[in-house]
Amino acid sequence: MRLIFLGDLVGRAGREAALAAIPQLRARYSPELLIVNAENAAHGFGITEEIFLELRDAGADVVTLGNHSFDQREALVFIERYRELLRPLNYPPGTPGRGAGLFTGASGAQVLVMNVMGRVMIEPQLDDPFAATARELDLCPLKTMCDAVFIDFHAEASSEKMAFAHYVDGRVSAVVGTHTHVPTADHQVLPGGTGFLSDAGMCGDYNSVIGMDKEEPISRFTRKVPNQRMSPAMGPATVCGAMIDVDAATGLARRVQPIRMGGRLEGVMPE
Numbered sequence: 001m002r003l004i005f006l007g008d009l010v011g012r013a014g015r016e017a018a019l020a021a022i023p024q025l026r027a028r029y030s031p032e033l034l035i036v037n038a039e040n041a042a043h044g045f046g047i048t049e050e051i052f053l054e055l056r057d058a059g060a061d062v063v064t065l066g067n068h069s070f071d072q073r074e075a076l077v078f079i080e081r082y083r084e085l086l087r088p089l090n091y092p093p094g095t096p097g098r099g100a101g102l103f104t105g106a107s108g109a110q111v112l113v114m115n116v117m118g119r120v121m122i123e124p125q126l127d128d129p130f131a132a133t134a135r136e137l138d139l140c141p142l143k144t145m146c147d148a149v150f151i152d153f154h155a156e157a158s159s160e161k162m163a164f165a166h167y168v169d170g171r172v173s174a175v176v177g178t179h180t181h182v183p184t185a186d187h188q189v190l191p192g193g194t195g196f197l198s199d200a201g202m203c204g205d206y207n208s209v210i211g212m213d214k215e216e217p218i219s220r221f222t223r224k225v226p227n228q229r230m231s232p233a234m235g236p237a238t239v240c241g242a243m244i245d246v247d248a249a250t251g252l253a254r255r256v257q258p259i260r261m262g263g264r265l266e267g268v269m270p271e
Contacts, residue, residue, distance in 0.1 A: 011232025118155025193252030238263030
């Protein structure tokens, strides 16, 4: 069983690159599910219904979000209409939308997908991600109620991402981090069989400051005051993500491989 995940889509450049890459990845690797984080897809801040539908029509099976889930106020309404659109699981009770879902893959496998958000150096401060995830896994344990479990862990601190992955090691197929927009080189299978990558990186223009046009971030660092709203960089985008091969018998990972396509970064494609 194969899962493909693409990291944070940033603005139009990242969105258009991902929309072009998704059909190619599906045709080449035949994933059970293809999952995309799109919390920065709408001009760098949040997601619109139109963008969600474009991603779904292009072949994304599940779209995850993060700390910018509701930057576009319309998301508070339309998120209720689509079970394939997930905001972080550990938002307080009563928050619109859902943080987990059981999805039927291309060959019929049942895959539990969760979007979970960390609490270190990130806002808003949500409920305990460890406890929230444990409750969900108790309701839908691997190889009892589902064939695979994938978690997009949206967090700033690599230490929190690593601690979380070790916490669920052996109980989920894979944990892939998002939010920092920089791809890490620590893809591995943990001792208990969970695939892990600290951050998938972004789908966006890397001639930028984490996807944003360079002028305004540099100004804020040097002058300590905002000058204008930050805007996504519009140069050629690199599509970043990961592919996880899962043992159908155990639901645990056999291998994690990075994906980098186009743009400025050196290309890496899974075997």
